[in-house]
Amino acid sequence: MSGSVTSSAGRFTAPDGLSIAYTLHAASRSGGSPARPRIALIHSLALDRSIWDAVVPLLTEHADVLTYDCRGHGKSDRPRMKYTPELFASDLVRLLDHVSWPRVTLAGCSMGGCVAQAFAGVYPDRVQALALIDTTAWYGPTAPKDWRERAATAATRGFQGLSAFQATRWVSDAFREAHPEVIRKNLDVFLANDIDCYRATCEMLGDADLRHYQSGMRMPTSVIVGEEDYATPVAMSEQIQEAMPDATLSILKNVRHLTPIECPVVIAEKILALMERTRDI
Numbered sequence: 001m002s003g004s005v006t007s008s009a010g011r012f013t014a015p016d017g018l019s020i021a022y023t024l025h026a027a028s029r030s031g032g033s034p035a036r037p038r039i040a041l042i043h044s045l046a047l048d049r050s051i052w053d054a055v056v057p058l059l060t061e062h063a064d065v066l067t068y069d070c071r072g073h074g075k076s077d078r079p080r081m082k083y084t085p086e087l088f089a090s091d092l093v094r095l096l097d098h099v100s101w102p103r104v105t106l107a108g109c110s111m112g113g114c115v116a117q118a119f120a121g122v123y124p125d126r127v128q129a130l131a132l133i134d135t136t137a138w139y140g141p142t143a144p145k146d147w148r149e150r151a152a153t154a155a156t157r158g159f160q161g162l163s164a165f166q167a168t169r170w171v172s173d174a175f176r177e178a179h180p181e182v183i184r185k186n187l188d189v190f191l192a193n194d195i196d197c198y199r200a201t202c203e204m205l206g207d208a209d210l211r212h213y214q215s216g217m218r219m220p221t222s223v224i225v226g227e228e229d230y231a232t233p234v235a236m237s238e239q240i241q242e243a244m245p246d247a248t249l250s251i252l253k254n255v256r257h258l259t260p261i262e263c264p265v266v267i268a269e270k271i272l273a274l275m276e277r278t279r280d281i
Helices: 085-098 111-122 143-157 159-170 173-178 180-191 195-207 211-216 234-243 264-276
Strands: 002-013 019-029 038-042 064-068 104-109 127-133 221-226 247-252
Touching (some): 002 085, 019 085, 104 111, 104 264, 159 180, 211 234
């Protein structure tokens, strides 16, 4: 039988010397107990692993969970360099090696969903199932220009000047008014960003086109999006679901872009239901 869940924070060093911060939420096991399922979660742009704080306790009843801060974010190192989804994916594969996890159910939100798609494309044998949440494979033909303009606005106005815009896109008006403490917590993370890392990540997302991976990603996949998501609209999730061989689509009513923050219970249920689809694989 598994014991109580403990959360342990750690760091590991990527091959280029960069330090990645992570938290492992795992049940202690008596000798000979079978390993529990394993879930890795990837956060969104300019935030950190804490976007999963309300989701993790619901998952750890059933699985061990790994959260971490992508390079350039949170408590991980913040190098000034060019970023790509494949580079972020390579950080994750090294982290999984570090914690001795050969395969995972992988869930990514927004930017994290782009990284998850790159990971599943490059390392398909490491992914048991895939949850793509509030994300896209491609932001469209004007994306390189649009994302560079967004980074330039942050450099000119500062992160404080973008905070109201961000909060409005992240969650619905009703949630924002009912949970100001949640918004404040995430805005504090947003305001602590490094502008050079933010610019590099914006350029990464603007240049990203992950559609060439889709036909080869044959693991069970759950695509999830808020009905009112203005950042990655429903049509972007529909494209992913239609292009992937074993993908389902869930459109969540009355919520916006960061559903792990706005409706963590539903997101946890969707991830656990996805895991059930892998039980016989």
